[in-house]
Amino acid sequence: xxxxxxxxxxxxxxxxxxxxxxxxxxxxxxxxxxxxxxxxxxxxxxxxxxxxxxxxxxxxxxxxxxxxxxxxxxxxxxxxxxxxxxxxxxxxxxxxxxxxxxxxxxxxxxxxxxxxxxxxxxxxxxxxxxxxxxxxxxxxxxxxxxxxxxxxxxxxxxxxxxxxxxxxxxxxxxxxxxxxxxxxxxxxxxxxxxxxxxxxxxxxxxxxxxxxxxxxxxxxxxxxxxxxxxxxxxxxxxxxxxxxxxxxxxxxxxxxxxxxxxxxxxxxxxxxxxxxxxxxxxxxxxxxxxxxxxxxxxxxxxxxxxxxxxxxxxxxxxxxxxxxxxxxxxxxxxxxxxxxxxxxxxxxxxxxxxx
Amino acid sequence: xxxxxxxxxxxxxxxxxxxxxxxxxxxxxxxxxxxxxxxxxxxxxxxxxxxxxxxxxxxxxxxxxxxxxxxxxxxxxxxxxxxxxxxxxxxxxxxxxxxxxxxxxxxxxxxxxxxxxxxxxxxxxxxxxxxxxxxxxxxxxxxxxxxxxxxxxxxxxxxxxxxxxxxxxxxxxxxxxxxxxxxxxxxxxxxxxxxxxxxxxxxxxxxxxxxxxxxxxxxxxxxxxxxxxxxxxxxxxxxxxxxxxxxxxxxxxxxxxxxxxxxxxxxxxxxxxxxxxxxxxxxxxxxxxxxxxxxxxx
Numbered sequence: 001x002x003x004x005x006x007x008x009x010x011x012x013x014x015x016x017x018x019x020x021x022x023x024x025x026x027x028x029x030x031x032x033x034x035x036x037x038x039x040x041x042x043x044x045x046x047x048x049x050x051x052x053x054x055x056x057x058x059x060x061x062x063x064x065x066x067x068x069x070x071x072x073x074x075x076x077x078x079x080x081x082x083x084x085x086x087x088x089x090x091x092x093x094x095x096x097x098x099x100x101x102x103x104x105x106x107x108x109x110x111x112x113x114x115x116x117x118x119x120x121x122x123x124x125x126x127x128x129x130x131x132x133x134x135x136x137x138x139x140x141x142x143x144x145x146x147x148x149x150x151x152x153x154x155x156x157x158x159x160x161x162x163x164x165x166x167x168x169x170x171x172x173x174x175x176x177x178x179x180x181x182x183x184x185x186x187x188x189x190x191x192x193x194x195x196x197x198x199x200x201x202x203x204x205x206x207x208x209x210x211x212x213x214x215x216x217x218x219x220x221x222x223x224x225x226x227x228x229x230x231x232x233x234x235x236x237x238x239x240x241x242x243x244x245x246x247x248x249x250x251x252x253x254x255x256x257x258x259x260x261x262x263x264x265x266x267x268x269x270x271x272x273x274x275x276x277x278x279x280x281x282x283x284x285x286x287x288x289x290x291x292x293x294x295x296x297x298x299x300x301x302x303x304x305x306x307x308x309x310x311x312x313x314x315x316x317x318x319x320x321x322x323x324x325x326x327x328x329x330x331x332x333x334x335x336x337x338x339x340x341x342x343x344x345x346x347x348x349x350x351x352x353x354x355x
Numbered sequence: 356x357x358x359x360x361x362x363x364x365x366x367x368x369x370x371x372x373x374x375x376x377x378x379x380x381x382x383x384x385x386x387x388x389x390x391x392x393x394x395x396x397x398x399x400x401x402x403x404x405x406x407x408x409x410x411x412x413x414x415x416x417x418x419x420x421x422x423x424x425x426x427x428x429x430x431x432x433x434x435x436x437x438x439x440x441x442x443x444x445x446x447x448x449x450x451x452x453x454x455x456x457x458x459x460x461x462x463x464x465x466x467x468x469x470x471x472x473x474x475x476x477x478x479x480x481x482x483x484x485x486x487x488x489x490x491x492x493x494x495x496x497x498x499x500x501x502x503x504x505x506x507x508x509x510x511x512x513x514x515x516x517x518x519x520x521x522x523x524x525x526x527x528x529x530x531x532x533x534x535x536x537x538x539x540x541x542x543x544x545x546x547x548x549x550x551x552x553x554x555x556x557x558x559x560x561x562x563x564x565x566x567x568x569x570x571x572x573x574x575x576x577x578x579x580x581x582x583x584x585x586x587x588x589x590x591x592x593x594x595x596x597x598x599x600x601x602x603x604x605x606x607x608x609x610x611x612x613x614x615x616x617x618x619x620x621x622x623x624x625x626x627x628x629x630x631x632x633x634x635x636x637x638x639x640x641x642x643x644x645x646x647x648x649x650x651x652x653x
Contacts, residue, residue, distance in 0.1 A: 030449040030453040031449050067449070195464060327441035
């Protein structure tokens with residue numbers, strides 16, 4: 001059985017699936033809205049009174065302020081996770097490298113928890129230092145800390161893994177960082193108030209329910225910049241697949257490349273994680289599926305992982321918010337439930353062709 | 356002829372349009388008047404998030420307008436089936452809006468903030484009540500609820516006031532207040548005690564005891580601290596009653612407890628878990644009475 005598709009059929013298929021997935025996601029939810037009303041509601045929300053469509057005001061609000069930002073956030077976060085997973089696997093030349101497994105998500109979680117637990121102290125100190133200006137950038141606190149945590153964890157894994165050469169060291173470092181982060185989170189949980197504790201727990205389960213237009217805008221811009229820059233290094237990453245010395249002989253600045261990847265990855269992961277919490281499995285599964293379908297060429301792997309990551313997370317989120325409606329479950333549970341069996345199936349089919 | 360026909364038809368349609376317009380306007384005016392009068396009466400579609408608040412909504416007689424509750428609420432067995440919209444700290448916006456509510460009532464910890472903002476923007480009224488730490492706050496919560504639900508509160512307030520008065524007398528009759536420890540315990544993982552600012556703390560004070568611990572919130576206790584605290588009574592939530600074998604398991608897990616006054620007397624008491632949710636509620640008053648009788652040795 002051959003899964004690999006030509007580029008000509010894969011790209012249109014992915015785009016078509018993404019469009020279908022997005023439409024379904026907009027149409028499904030706890031509130032039942034007919035297809036005609038979905039279109040009318042979106043029109044009414046984006047330009048009230050342009051066409052005198054008769055649609056309940058609530059529909060416009062649900063579509064424009066809840067479902068649409070949530071859909072976009074799902075596409076952005078899923079895309080970020082897919083791209084970061086693909087690039088990390090390329091950089092470490094290891095199919096196990098995944099933001100969750102090598103400790104990046106835990107690093108981001110520690111960063112974010114600092115803000116969730118010690119937020120009032122931090123706000124006080126920074127407010128006294130920067131004065132009124134701080135009030136304007138206060139919402140940046142959580143993304144910034146999450147990014148720092150993610151960058152620091154990636155850097156630690158990179159250095160301990162002998163600058164990415166030793167896979168065993170890298171995985172061990174990742175496990176140690178995850179354990180250390182777990183202990184730090186436990187310590188925070190101990191001193192946290194009841195409310196901060198629940199926020200922390202919920203945040204670590206991952207959910208897109210906090211989607212706002214600000215979050216979409218910020219994470220979207222960061223994703224576009226970081227993703228674009230990472231994509232521009234696709235040929236260098238391809239050269240790196242041959243081995244480090246071979247890449248150097250081909251004229252690739254290997255150290256500089258790795259440094260860039262770590263920083264860009266950390267910023268992108270931090271931004272994604274800070275709006276959605278920790279969502280596992282997408283970063284691991286998506287690049288593998290793309291590799292099975294299209295091969296390991298990073299020029300295609302990176303954008304296709306973005307598309308497939310967005311698609312997977314959108315589908316997962318649609319299920320998460322409609323399966324138990326009117327209640328919701330955290331999307332991280334769904335991505336694991338969806339991703340793992342599918343991944344196992346693909347692994348079984350393609351045992352000898354993975355990397 | 357065709358042109359004439361068309362004009363005639365057009366005129367007919369126009370006149371019809373005018374008529375339908377007038378009719379529509381009349382309907383609209385009637386509907387408007389109706390909706391004005393409707394808005395002056397009690398909200399008909401209410402969602403309640405939090406057990407102690409739902410309890411009050413039902414006690415005020417607004418059970419008919421209750422259309423959904425959160426997952427921390429336990430409704431009476433004979434109550435109609437209503438949808439459960441998730442946990443009160445993580446309410447899903449769309450799930451709530453789909454119920455088409457007019458009013459959402461919940462405690463101060465109801466959230467997340469994003470959900471509440473979006474609900475308010477879509478015209479849902481929101482009432483957040485503080486967690487009652489004492490009887491006076493419970494009475495003021497009842498007042499605020501009765502105003503919003505437009506139900507008379509005199510009966511229930513009278514009942515609550517009577518219960519509070521009798522509790523006050525009972526507290527005075529106790530003499531020296533006993534030292535109480537409220538615990539959550541897990542085998543091999545020690546004992547967590549409820550400090551100030553928690554619902555058990557409010558319940559203990561209402562029943563006439565003093566909380567044996569003075570820290571805020573729930574914290575882990577060391578074995579030795581248990582001795583130092585010298586609790587006269589050890590309380591736990593009813594959902595742990597089976598696991599703790601009515602308190603006997605506590606003595607097995609923490610042998611040092613046998614040296615405390617409570618351990619010597621086997622003075623354990625399980626408190627209805629729902630009386631401990633969201634501060635002092637109606638169930639808490641009954642539970643405080645029971646506790647007080649225990650303390651008094653009745």
